[in-house]
Amino acid sequence: MSQQAEEFFNIANEAQGLARELAPGVTTRIFPGEQAMLSVVTIAPNGQGTMHSHPEEQWGLLLEGSAIRIQGGEEIAVSKGDFWRTPGGVPHTMKAGPEGCKVLDVFAPPREAYRRAGKGFASAT
Amino acid sequence: MSQQAEEFFNIANEAQGLARELAPGVTTRIFPGEQAMLSVVTIAPNGQGTMHSHPEEQWGLLLEGSAIRIQGGEEIAVSKGDFWRTPGGVPHTMKAGPEGCKVLDVFAPPREAYRRAGKGFASAT
Numbered sequence: 728m729s730q731q732a733e734e735f736f737n738i739a740n741e742a743q744g745l746a747r748e749l750a751p752g753v754t755t756r757i758f759p760g761e762q763a764m765l766s767v768v769t770i771a772p773n774g775q776g777t778m779h780s781h782p783e784e785q786w787g788l789l790l791e792g793s794a795i796r797i798q799g800g801e802e803i804a805v806s807k808g809d810f811w812r813t814p815g816g817v818p819h820t821m822k823a824g825p826e827g828c829k830v831l832d833v834f835a836p837p838r839e840a841y842r843r844a845g846k847g848f849a850s851a852t
Numbered sequence: 853m854s855q856q857a858e859e860f861f862n863i864a865n866e867a868q869g870l871a872r873e874l875a876p877g878v879t880t881r882i883f884p885g886e887q888a889m890l891s892v893v894t895i896a897p898n899g900q901g902t903m904h905s906h907p908e909e910q911w912g913l914l915l916e917g918s919a920i921r922i923q924g925g926e927e928i929a930v931s932k933g934d935f936w937r938t939p940g941g942v943p944h945t946m947k948a949g950p951e952g953c954k955v956l957d958v959f960a961p962p963r964e965a966y967r968r969a970g971k972g973f974a975s976a977t
Contacts (some may be wrong), residue, residue: 731926731936738913738933760937762909763888763960784887788863788913788956801856808863810956811856812885831913831935835888835960 738767738790738831748846750776755832757841764837768830770794770823778820779850783834785813787821792828794821863892863915863956873971875901880957882966889962893955895919895948903945904975908959910938912946917953919946 736743736758744756744767752774758765770776770792778797787796788810796803796811798819805811813819821830834841840849861868861883869881869892877899883890895901895917903922912921913935921928921936923944930936938944946955959966965974 729926729928731924731928734923734937734939735921735928735930736935738935758935758937760909760911760960761939763911763958765911765935784885786885786888786890786958796860798859799856801854803854803856803860805860810861810863810883810890812859812883814859814886833888833911833958833960835885835958 738829745841745844747841747844749848750774759837759842762837763833763835764841766832766834766841768832770821770828770830772825772827773823774827775822776820777848777850778818779848780816780818781834781838781850782815783836783838784815785819786833786835787811787813788831790829790831792826793824794828794830795824796821863954870966870969872966872969874973875899884962884967887962888958888960889966891957891959891966893957895946895953895955897950897952898948899952900947901945902973902975903943904973905941905943906959906963906975907940908961908963909940910944911958911960912936912938913956915954915956917951918949919953919955920949921946
């Protein structure tokens with residue numbers, strides 16, 4: 728019997744991960760590890776999160792669609808294949824383009840508030 | 853002048869990141885952060901890395917192509933959109949399918965040996 732199979736997932740499998748509604752039209756599935764945590768975020772067309780920050784470092788990869796990444800007071804257009812680092816403590820959010828978007832976020836270390844079911848960005852500020 | 857622009861990258865931009873040859877036919881571009889490190893790995897058709905391990909947790913996402921992920925003594929076929937966690941200390945490697953593959957790896961914490969130019973997997977075992 729496979730022990731490793733439980734460590735394998737797919738971006739499109741909505742049944743996997745811990746579901747969380749971050750904001751209206753912004754949902755995610757959380758995959759917690761020991762040193763990092765992955766978050767597969769779906770933003771509805773023209774949907775937007777709320778500005779927030781946290782001490783954990785964050786990386787994002789745009790998997791589908793287009794969006795405006797807002798961080799550190801700047802707005803940067805991103806398209807499929809773009810990825811970015813958000814240092815801890817830097818305020819950030821994201822606004823999807825007209826077709827919506829899907830983003831893979833990585834938190835290191837894991838965001839403890841996201842290890843359990845809940846709502847919202849659990850912002851530190 | 854944008855301060856955030858230097859935190860933005862693209863998977864396909866070969867000019868970005870710290871280039872490293874991990875094994876013949878297995879190359880990567882490294883993007884170091886403070887709490888995590890990203891590695892955009894390209895494996896040639898039917899190419900294969902060497903089995904290795906390290907204490908840092910690793911996550912992988914198959915971006916293109918197909919491959920066999922070998923970890924913990926098991927072989928698991930992966931295709932585009934599959935992602936997986938490799939706990940620290942678990943021996944692992946990857947073998948690309950006939951069309952090769954591209955993988956996004958995440959290390960948390962960063963692998964210090966990968967912050968500078970070099971060759972090989974810098975394996976702990």
